[in-house]
Amino acid sequence: MRKINLTFFIILLIVVVVSCSKEEAEPLKRVPVLPETVYKYDSIGGQVSFDATAGFDIDNDKATLGRVLFYETQLSMNNRVSCGSCHRQSAGFADHVAKSEGFDGKLTKRNSQAILNTGLQSFFFHDLREEFLENMVLMPIADHIEMGLEDKDYMVEKISNIPYYKELFINAFGDSTVTITRISDGLVHFIRSMISVNSKWDIARENNFVNLNPQELRGKDLYFHEFPCSSCHGGNNLMGGASAGENIGLELWYSDPGTVGIDPVRNVPMNGWFKVPSLRNIEVTGPYMHDGRFNTLEEVVDFYDHGIKRHPQLSFFLRRGTNGGFFRLGESPQDLEQNLLTGVEPLRMFMTTQQKQDLVAFMKTFTDHDFLKDPRFSDPFRSF
Numbered sequence: 001m002r003k004i005n006l007t008f009f010i011i012l013l014i015v016v017v018v019s020c021s022k023e024e025a026e027p028l029k030r031v032p033v034l035p036e037t038v039y040k041y042d043s044i045g046g047q048v049s050f051d052a053t054a055g056f057d058i059d060n061d062k063a064t065l066g067r068v069l070f071y072e073t074q075l076s077m078n079n080r081v082s083c084g085s086c087h088r089q090s091a092g093f094a095d096h097v098a099k100s101e102g103f104d105g106k107l108t109k110r111n112s113q114a115i116l117n118t119g120l121q122s123f124f125f126h127d128l129r130e131e132f133l134e135n136m137v138l139m140p141i142a143d144h145i146e147m148g149l150e151d152k153d154y155m156v157e158k159i160s161n162i163p164y165y166k167e168l169f170i171n172a173f174g175d176s177t178v179t180i181t182r183i184s185d186g187l188v189h190f191i192r193s194m195i196s197v198n199s200k201w202d203i204a205r206e207n208n209f210v211n212l213n214p215q216e217l218r219g220k221d222l223y224f225h226e227f228p229c230s231s232c233h234g235g236n237n238l239m240g241g242a243s244a245g246e247n248i249g250l251e252l253w254y255s256d257p258g259t260v261g262i263d264p265v266r267n268v269p270m271n272g273w274f275k276v277p278s279l280r281n282i283e284v285t286g287p288y289m290h291d292g293r294f295n296t297l298e299e300v301v302d303f304y305d306h307g308i309k310r311h312p313q314l315s316f317f318l319r320r321g322t323n324g325g326f327f328r329l330g331e332s333p334q335d336l337e338q339n340l341l342t343g344v345e346p347l348r349m350f351m352t353t354q355q356k357q358d359l360v361a362f363m364k365t366f367t368d369h370d371f372l373k374d375p376r377f378s379d380p381f382r383s384f
Contacts, residue, residue: 031164032068032380038171039064039376041193048197049206050236054119058193061171066190068168069183071379074158075141076103077148083140083187086112089377092281093194098292102145109145110256111292113277114285116196116371120236123243126274126290127259137187138180152180159183194377196280200365212365218355219362227304227349227359231317232276238366239278246315247272249308249346250289258290263313272311283367297360305356308346320345 041063044052069075071084086100086108087093093115099107110126118124124136140146141155149155159165160178169176172186204212212220223229232240245259247270254272261270274290288294294303308318351359371377 028383030073030381030383032071033382034064034068034380041189041376044195045198045370048202048236052117052119052195052197052236053192056119056192059172059189061168062173062186062189063193064190065165065168065172065186066188067377068165068380069159069186070190071381072159074162075147075149075155078103080104081147083147084379086140086146087115089372089374089379090284092116092196092285092372093377094285096286098287100146102143103148104145106145110290111287113275114281115191116194116278116280117237118191118194121239121243123275128243128245128275129260133188133191134184137191138184155183156180194371196368196371198370199280199368202368204365212362215358215361216365219358219360222351222355222359223362226355227351228317228347229359232315233279237278238280239276244276245270245273246276246317247274247311247313248304249311249314249318250293250303252309252311256290266312271313273313279363280366281368281371283364284372297363298356301351301356301359305349305351308348310344310346312344314344314346318347320347 038060041060042058069083070087071082073079073082073085075082080103081101086095088095090096091114095112098111099109100112101107113126118133122131124130124133125139130136130139138152142148142150142152144150149158156178165178166176168186169178169182173182200211200216204210209217209220224234232244232246234240247258249272251272257269257271257273259270259273259275261273262268263270282288282297286292286295286297288297288300294300304318308314
């Protein structure tokens, strides 16, 4: 009987001690841990012959502030998510899921886009609705699904009441005053500094492609000559022009219409036009498309190979008669024009298995591994 009582009291004592410990323990505090010497965000590595900043002067102290703000969960309504929750460095600052989870558990309307080389872009979001990065950086914070801080005064109040921002604002602006403009400015400097120019492809372009293996070289020829990939995904940033929208025939009719406006050919409301993304770091930025419907690059290639739908507003680059800008053998310019204006015949590429593998291998040379692990862009917060 004494053994039973002793055991009972020992168990009771353990329960009391554990309970008291839980009640007395302070919750972990999440604070940024920054290097003693400010990171050089204005320093760009890699062998490149173009200006990825587009002439924008990056301030290191403002970018440091922006880094903390980018990963700050207190910029959401209930302190649950940050910009970095939906734009993860390991995913090329996209996300690993088709739709990201907002502050109250609801899913975003569209797939999170990768962040890189914003100086080479002129419009933002899948539907190209915002021209200025200064405005764009605040919109997800205020979005009712993503972060929920629709009241900008409350946004300022929250940041003003966090002690570690005092020094960051002083370093960036000369005093500790928090304003919407300064929050935006910090985020812009940080995001502008997210420059990816050191992929295997970048090195190849500067060195006559000697670092590409035979499969990658075959894929390069397919990408630029055999198929129309580079018609939309060309240029220094692998996205054609600075920013453009195209309808790639994912559906015959899109429930999400994408870009608002009028189809310039048919003079009807646009349906299914979305921003052409950069293919830099495409290996790690899946799931793919505005709705994240494809999980792998192989699925994407299969779609372009034989899955393009006959949408009446289909991109000219993806119609029969065009192949990276080239006419089909025996097709006159007049025949091509008639086809483009009166009938939609989606391009069918009919790739071999080897061609698909070569194309995917080449696109993987767009991965900038230094960018994906650069400590300047990493989450500075630690819990104590």
